[in-house]
Amino acid sequence: MFPSMNGRIISGLIALVALSVVHAGAQCDPFFPKALSSRITGYEIRAALNDAQHQIEATEVIRFTNPSTEPVSELRIYLYLNAFKNSESSFLKGTSQIFGQSYIPRKAENWGWLEVEKIEQDGVGDISASRHFVQPDDHNPADESVMEVKLAKAIQPGETAVFRLKWKSQMPETIARCGHSKDFYMFSHWFPQLGVYEEDLDGKWGWNCHQFFRSTEFFADFGVYDVYLTTDAKFVVGASGCMLSDSLQADGRITRHFHVEDVIDFAWSAYPHFMVQEEQWKNVKIRLLIPPEHLALAPRYLHALSYALDYLEKHVGPYPYPVITVVDPPFHGLRSGLMEYPTLITVGTFYGMPDGLRMTESLIVHEFTHQYFMGMLASNEKEEAWLDEGFVTYFEDRIIDAAYGDKRGLVDFMGYHFDNRELTRLEYTTMANPREGITARPGWFFSDHNYKPLIYSKTATALRSVQQLIGEPLMDRILQQYFESWKFKHPRGRDFMGALKTGLATLPDSSYAAQVYGLFEKSVYQALVLDYAVAHIGNEILPAPQGVFGVQKPDSSYLPGTGQGQHYARVDLQRKGDWIFPVELLVTFADGSTRTLYWSGEEGSKVFEFYDTPDIVSAQVDPQYKIALDADWNNNSITLKPEDGGLWKYAFKAAFWLQNLFQTLSILS
Amino acid sequence: MNASELIRYGFATGVRQWRPALIVYFVQAAMAFILGMQIFEVMNASIGQSLEVAKLLKDYDHTVWSDFLKVHGASVTPLIGQLRWILPVWLVFSVFLNGGLMSGVAGKQEGSESMRFWLGASRYFFSFLKISVFFWVLLLFWTLLILGPTVMAIMPSLQYFDSERGMLLMVFGMLLLYALGVLWLFLWSLASRCDVIYNETSVSRALKNGWKKLFQHKWSYIALCIAFTGIQVLTVGFYLGLKQWTGNGSLTLIFLYFIFQQSAVIIRIQCRQMLYAGVCAISRAKH
Numbered sequence: 025m026f027p028s029m030n031g032r033i034i035s036g037l038i039a040l041v042a043l044s045v046v047h048a049g050a051q052c053d054p055f056f057p058k059a060l061s062s063r064i065t066g067y068e069i070r071a072a073l074n075d076a077q078h079q080i081e082a083t084e085v086i087r088f089t090n091p092s093t094e095p096v097s098e099l100r101i102y103l104y105l106n107a108f109k110n111s112e113s114s115f116l117k118g119t120s121q122i123f124g125q126s127y128i129p130r131k132a133e134n135w136g137w138l139e140v141e142k143i144e145q146d147g148v149g150d151i152s153a154s155r156h157f158v159q160p161d162d163h164n165p166a167d168e169s170v171m172e173v174k175l176a177k178a179i180q181p182g183e184t185a186v187f188r189l190k191w192k193s194q195m196p197e198t199i200a201r202c203g204h205s206k207d208f209y210m211f212s213h214w215f216p217q218l219g220v221y222e223e224d225l226d227g228k229w230g231w232n233c234h235q236f237f238r239s240t241e242f243f244a245d246f247g248v249y250d251v252y253l254t255t256d257a258k259f260v261v262g263a264s265g266c267m268l269s270d271s272l273q274a275d276g277r278i279t280r281h282f283h284v285e286d287v288i289d290f291a292w293s294a295y296p297h298f299m300v301q302e303e304q305w306k307n308v309k310i311r312l313l314i315p316p317e318h319l320a321l322a323p324r325y326l327h328a329l330s331y332a333l334d335y336l337e338k339h340v341g342p343y344p345y346p347v348i349t350v351v352d353p354p355f356h357g358l359r360s361g362l363m364e365y366p367t368l369i370t371v372g373t374f375y376g377m378p379d380g381l382r383m384t385e386s387l388i389v390h391e392f393t394h395q396y397f398m399g400m401l402a403s404n405e406k407e408e409a410w411l412d413e414g415f416v417t418y419f420e421d422r423i424i425d426a427a428y429g430d431k432r433g434l435v436d437f438m439g440y441h442f443d444n445r446e447l448t449r450l451e452y453t454t455m456a457n458p459r460e461g462i463t464a465r466p467g468w469f470f471s472d473h474n475y476k477p478l479i480y481s482k483t484a485t486a487l488r489s490v491q492q493l494i495g496e497p498l499m500d501r502i503l504q505q506y507f508e509s510w511k512f513k514h515p516r517g518r519d520f521m522g523a524l525k526t527g528l529a530t531l532p533d534s535s536y537a538a539q540v541y542g543l544f545e546k547s548v549y550q551a552l553v554l555d556y557a558v559a560h561i562g563n564e565i566l567p568a569p570q571g572v573f574g575v576q577k578p579d580s581s582y583l584p585g586t587g588q589g590q591h592y593a594r595v596d597l598q599r600k601g602d603w604i605f606p607v608e609l610l611v612t613f614a615d616g617s618t619r620t621l622y623w624s625g626e627e628g629s630k631v632f633e634f635y636d637t638p639d640i641v642s643a644q645v646d647p648q649y650k651i652a653l654d655a656d657w658n659n660n661s662i663t664l665k666p667e668d669g670g671l672w673k674y675a676f677k678a679a680f681w682l683q684n685l686f687q688t689l690s691i692l693s
Numbered sequence: 694m695n696a697s698e699l700i701r702y703g704f705a706t707g708v709r710q711w712r713p714a715l716i717v718y719f720v721q722a723a724m725a726f727i728l729g730m731q732i733f734e735v736m737n738a739s740i741g742q743s744l745e746v747a748k749l750l751k752d753y754d755h756t757v758w759s760d761f762l763k764v765h766g767a768s769v770t771p772l773i774g775q776l777r778w779i780l781p782v783w784l785v786f787s788v789f790l791n792g793g794l795m796s797g798v799a800g801k802q803e804g805s806e807s808m809r810f811w812l813g814a815s816r817y818f819f820s821f822l823k824i825s826v827f828f829w830v831l832l833l834f835w836t837l838l839i840l841g842p843t844v845m846a847i848m849p850s851l852q853y854f855d856s857e858r859g860m861l862l863m864v865f866g867m868l869l870l871y872a873l874g875v876l877w878l879f880l881w882s883l884a885s886r887c888d889v890i891y892n893e894t895s896v897s898r899a900l901k902n903g904w905k906k907l908f909q910h911k912w913s914y915i916a917l918c919i920a921f922t923g924i925q926v927l928t929v930g931f932y933l934g935l936k937q938w939t940g941n942g943s944l945t946l947i948f949l950y951f952i953f954q955q956s957a958v959i960i961r962i963q964c965r966q967m968l969y970a971g972v973c974a975i976s977r978a979k980h
Contacts, residue, residue, distance in 0.1 A: 125848075206852070297855075317856040355857035375858050431754075439937070442755035450759045644744055658760045661744035670749025671736050673947045679722070679729030680954040682776075684929070686721050687961050689780065690787035691879050692828040693821075 052309045052346040054266040060286040060344060061512035064089050065218055065247030067290065072254040072277075077194075078133065078204050080214070084189040087247075088179065088218060092229040095178035096221060099187070100158070100233035101140075101171045102244070104213035107236040108136035108196040108203070112166035114159070114235045116199070122238070123359055127199045136196030136203060140171065140216055146186040148177045161235045161468060169236040171216070189216055198359045200238075208353060209259075210360035210370065212291040213242060220245050220404075222514065234406045239475050240467035241398075241405040241412075244288040246512055254279040255294055262313040262349045263292035264368045284345075286512065287366035288402050293351045301326065305333050308343060314352040317375045321384055325350060325371065328385035331427045332392050336419065339500050340396055341507045348395070350388065362387060364394035380437035382428055386444060390420040400511045407466045408517050409475075410548060414463070414483020415503075421445040421484060445488060445652070451481035453655045458482075459551045464517055485652045486547035490524075492650040493540050494531065502527030521545065543605055547653060553601035556625070556645045557659035558609075560596040563639040565589055593634040595643040599625050601655060610647040614639040641665055694974060696916035703917060703971030706798050707963045713797045713810040714962045717790045721958070724783060731772055739765040751942040788825050791965070792817045792886075798970035799890045799977070813890075820889050823896045828882045835874045843867040880914045881907050883969065887976035910975050917971040921964040928957045 066087035071080050090096050107115035111128060120126055142152050154174035159167050179185045193214065196203040202212040219233025220243055234240065255261060257278050265284025272278055284290065298313040301322050310329060314322050329350065333343060349368040353361045361372030369391035373384040393416045397403070403411040421444040425433040433443035452458065455477045461469065463478045470478065491499040506515070506523035524544060528537040546552055570585025595611060604625045611619045615638045623630050634640065644661035646654065654660065694702060707714070740746055740761055748754040762769065796813020797806055804812065843864060850860045885903030888894060894902065907914060932953055941950055 206855075315856065317858050354855070356851050375856060375861065431752075440753060440755070446756050446759075450756065450763075454759065454763045642744060656760050656764050658740045658743045658745045658757060658764065662742050663744050664742075666742050667747040667750055668737060668741060669944045669947055670746055670751075671733050671741065673941060674736070674749065675729050675733035676947070676951045676954060678732050679725045680958070682725035682728055683721055683958045684961070686725065686783050686787070687958065687965070689784065690791060691875075692832060692882055693784055693787040693791050693825050 050266055050268045051311070052266040054268075054283045054285060054346055056285050056344075061246035062091065063247055063286065064091050064221070064245045066249075067215075067217075067247060068250045069215055069290075070252040070254075071215070073209070073256070073259075073294065075207075075256050075259075078197075080193045080195065080211075082191055082193075082215065084191065084215060086187045086189065086216075086218060087184055088187070088221075089184040090179045090181050091221060092223070093181050094229055095180050097175050097178040098231075099173045099175065100219040100231040101173065102213065102217045102219060102233060102236070102242075103138045103140070103169055103171050104217075104236050104242075105136045105138035105193050105196070105202070106168035108199050109168060110135060110166065112164070113169065114162050114164045114167040114237055115169070116238075117164065117166075119238070122200050125359075130197060133194065134197040136194050136199075137168075138191060138193040138214075138216065140189055140191045142190040143173060144188045145175060145177065146188070148175075151176055159235055160233070161237075164235075167235055170219070170233050191216060198357065201360055201363055203360065205354070205357035205359070207297075208293075208295040208357040208360070210291075210293050210351070210353065210357065212360070212363065212365055213289070214291070217244055217289070219243075220514070225516075225518075232404065232407075234466075234468075237406075237468040238472070239470045241409065242289060243402075243404045243406050243514075246286055246288055246402070248285045249283065249287065249290045251282045251290055251292070252279055253282065253292060258296040259294040260296065260298035260300065260313060261292060261294045262298070262311060262351050262368065264290045264349070264366050265345075266347055284367055286344075287399065289365050291365035291368050293353075293360075293368075293370070295354065295357075297354070303330070305330050307346060308333065309347045311347060311349045312352065313350065315354040317354075318352055318373055321352075321373050321377060324379075324382075324384050325352070325373075325388050328388050328424075328427065329392055332389045332423050335423045335426065336393065336396060339422075340419070340503055341511070343395060344400075345395075348392065362391065364391045364398055366395070366399045369394070378437060380435065380441075382424065382434050382436075385428070386420060386424050386434055389423045390416055393419045393423070396507065401507065401515055402512070403515050403517075405467070408464060409467050409479045410463045410483040411515070411517060411520060413480045414487065417448055417480045417484035418487040421448050421488065448481045448484045449488075449652050451477050452485050452653075458553050458655070462549055462551050464548045482547060482653075486544050489547075489650065489652045490540055490544050492648070492652065493543070494528065498527065498530070501530075517548065539606055543651075543653075546603060550603075552603035553655055554603035554605060554651065554653045555599070555601035555655040555659070556607050556651075557598045557600050557656070558595065558643045558645055558662045559598045559629070561594070561640050561643050561662050561664065563591070563593045563664075566592045590635050591637060591639075593637055593640040595632045595634075595640065597623060597630045597632070597645065599628055600659075603653075605651065607645050607651070608647060610644045611640055612642045612644075613637055614641050639664075694978065696913050699913055699917055699971040699974055700920045702974050703921065703967040703969075706800075706970035707967030710797055710806050710966060711963070712806045713794055714959060714966055716807070716810060717794060717962050718955075718959050720786070720790060721962075722955070724779060728772060728775060728779065731775075732769075735765070735768045735772070736761065739768060750944075750947075752940070784825075784829075785822070788822050789814045789818050791969075792821045794962075794966050795883075795886055795969045795973065796890060798966055799887065799973045801890055817886075817889060820896055820899075821886055824882060824885050824889070824899070827896070827900065828878055831878055832875065835871070835878065839867055839871045839874065843871075876915075876918060877907075880911075880918060880972075883972045884914070884976065887973045890973070891976050906976060913975055914972065917968055921968040921971075925961045925964050928960050932957055 068085040069082055071082035073080055107113045120128055140155065142150065144150050151173055155171055157168045158170050158172045195209065198205050202210050202214055219231045222232050223229050253261060254277050257276055261280055263282045264287060265282045268281045268283050270278055270280040297315050299316055299319055301312040301314060303310040303326050310326065312322055312325055337343060345367050347367055351370045353370060353372060355374065358372045361370045363370045371387045371391060377384055397412040397415045398405060405412050424444040431443050432441040434447055435442050460474055463482055502524060505527060506520055510519055525541055528541050531537040566589035568585045568587045568589040570583045572580050572582050574580030606622060606624050609621045609623060621632055642661060642663035646660055745757045748757055793810035793814030796817060797809045847860060850863055851857060854860055881903055884906045885899045888899040888902040936950060939946060941947060
């Protein structure tokens with residue numbers, strides 16, 4: 025070789041080494057030997073973050089396989105970021121506050137948008153001209169959260185089409201979930217994403233691609249994601265899936281390659297001040313990205329998450345992904361917290377959060393449980409949010425209360441304590457108007473104040489009631505069967521109801537099974553109130569029989585009524601709500617004996633009578649508190665021997681603190 | 694007298710004059726129990742016959758309380774409304790009662806303790822009322838000056854600081870500043886009242902003299918305040934800690950803690966009396 029050629033080769037080798045810093049190894053192995061889902065979609069995104077402008081420039085390749093039996097002649101694509109483009113979008117219209125904080129006024133660069141500059145179809149060419157926005161739900165012409173693209177060449181059944189996009193986005197200063205807050209970024213629903221091409225309830229194929237509303241979340245198809253993210257080197261980045269490599273670019277920025285399979289979405293976060301805590305739970309890597317001021321709370325997060333992994337594996341099914349990334353935003357970025365994305369969740373806490381306030385733990389358990397219901401079952405959160413949020417809340421309650429104790433699981437602080445289940449039930453039962461609508465309807469029909477109580481709390485309380493009526497083992501079997509049968513298949517409400525009916529059919533009493541099924545069905549598909557009460561209990565000695573007995577003289581006889589008559593006792597029950605469900609009644613007598621009776625609840629009231637028994641001391645409907653949907657447990661019982669020590673205790677306490685208040689307020693008197 | 698002598702003097706005087714403290718206690722207790730027992734009556738009438746009430750004896754029960762408030766909350770609302778009216782009435786009445794306490798420990802009058810209490814309370818009521826109104830207005834200004842901007846700055850500060858720690862430090866700092874300001878107003882008002890008693894001056898002169906006195910002997914005043922406020926804080930703290938340890942889940946414990954609670958209230962009144970005695974001793978020392 026000539027010296028000049030040697031020099032060029034050596035220089036080239038040096039440049040190659042200098043330009044690429046290859047990670048010692050991938051974070052984890054994201055490849056499944058066999059696909060878990062149908063992988064209808066595939067995404068390859070190459071995105072570069074311009075931190076100064078808070079903008080993303082990207083190219084994207086979308087692969088779409090037509091799952092139907094008919095040709096597909098258009099695409100519908102979510103452009104969620106356009107919900108933050110202006111105040112007239114369907115997401116922002118009609119309010120100046122999101123999550124309790126005003127989002128206006130704001131400068132032009134603090135709004136968000138996503139513009140698809142070009143879209144090409146392989147084998148066809150540039151189809152950009154056929155882009156337009158559609159508003160299939162509210163016909164709001166200002167809303168640009170759904171883009172339709174007419175295809176010059178239809179996609180045949182079973183065919184895979186490839187589309188190449190060039191797009192640019194402005195990340196908003198966070199209004200809801202995605203955006204930036206100072207130098208913290210949360211990229212969620214941040215790229216053009218296909219809707220779901222599915223068969224509707226009438227058997228017709230079409231795009232399920234709803235606009236973005238305040239009260240809806242996300243729904244997409246399963247696929248494989250390869251995402252290359254280029255950011256300034258200062259950022260610590262967490263994303264869905266596993267990082268396979270990171271490389272240093274010539275301009276000093278870093279490009280990280282993430283890969284994740286059989287998921288419905290991809291999210292990522294970047295913040296220069298994240299500290300990374302990693303733990304291994306069986307074959308799952310837990311990766312916690314946490315700001316330094318919250319580092320003392322990391323053990324709480326990790327303990328709760330490990331417990332949830334254990335619990336859900338045992339009671340629902342295994343978590344199949346190799347990683348779960350947890351992003352704890354800095355407090356100023358908390359609007360991005362409390363959300364779930366496949367294999368990445370965002371949580372939220374506060375510096376110095378006391379041990380007895382377990383919102384930290386409750387949040388991470390809730391968001392992780394979404395991996396099962398949002399992530400793997402992946403029902404349509406826009407149309408049937410209860411199938412995700414209700415089930416997640418139900419399991420959150422079970423997990424937190426199992427981990428941290430009944431009655432104290434969520435809060436145990438300065439003498440006040442309650443658990444998750446109590447809070448969930450009360451969120452539903454304390455609704456101003458629990459009849460204001462059914463749970464099973466699309467998200468955009470809910471308001472800010474009834475969305476959570478109905479979708480999260482009422483569904484979870486109904487599931488808890490079912491569990492208590494049939495026992496935890498059978499409940500687990502039903503849920504495990506549902507999960508196993510429908511994971512990666514987008515089940516609908518009717519699919520869960522079918523699984524529930526099948527599971528309940530294993531009960532020995534078929535009419536009981538029908539009643540329990542009816543209870544849950546009504547909780548989701550009707551707007552009724554369940555409230556049973558013991559209205560009265562009474563004991564008396566009836567007068568002895570007296571008067572003329574017999575038909576005609578001389579056979580009739582007269583009794584003067586001397587001596588004691590029968591002992592008579594009664595319990596009056598009332599059904600105060602319009603929800604009919606059979607209930608148990610436990611009657612306790614003065615001699616300590618008890619009797620259990622049943623009432624169908626069909627009538628509005630019922631009297632149970634007892635003759636020649638000891639005095640009734642107390643009567644209680646649903647003595648084992650199986651029916652958590654009951655609106656008021658205080659009226660479920662009456663006792664003739666009240667223990668009012670508790671009332672005296674609180675009266676004394678109230679007087680004591682009033683005395684202290686008077687004493688303190690009079691310091692300037 | 695130095696600070697420790699003042700504290701000892703205040704303590705001894707307060708203990709000796711337990712009768713006026715009891716008068717104040719009974720008046721205060723009557724007002725508090727009128728409201729407190731109404732809570733009992735409302736709960737008893739609403740859910741008193743429910744088996745759920747038994748849970749309240751053993752421990753706090755969030756479900757019982759929440760179900761009660763949801764269904765019967767309208768019965769509780771008037772009680773809170775009553776408090777809104779009782780508090781201003783109490784503030785004016787406490788001028789009378791505290792005046793009696795202060796004139797009793799000032800030792801300027803003849804007669805029994807109870808007689809000195811009632812005579813002093815009526816004699817100085819209008820002067821002390823003017824002084825109180827002056828300080829209530831100052832307190833309002835101080836509150837608006839410090840707490841108002843603090844509350845308004847909480848949310849914007851989260852954007853200014855890198856983390857919520859900065860906001861918390863800011864809030865704690867402002868609360869400390871506020872408390873120091875309230876302490877200063879409190880001590881100034883005491884010094885002014887003592888001046889009225891010993892010099893029989895006008896309110897405006899008493900305020901000026903009180904300010905001067907406070908500045909001259911500020912460390913003695915602060916020592917007295919720390920000592921007698923500290924006893925009160927320790928008493929209430931001990932009550933809370935003991936209750937946490939033993940629970941309050943039986944009729945015996947409820948009765949015992951009732952006694953403890955009322956004893957704690959009497960101790961607080963006596964500590965106020967002891968503080969008055971110490972403050973008045975400072976004023977008297979120059980006369």
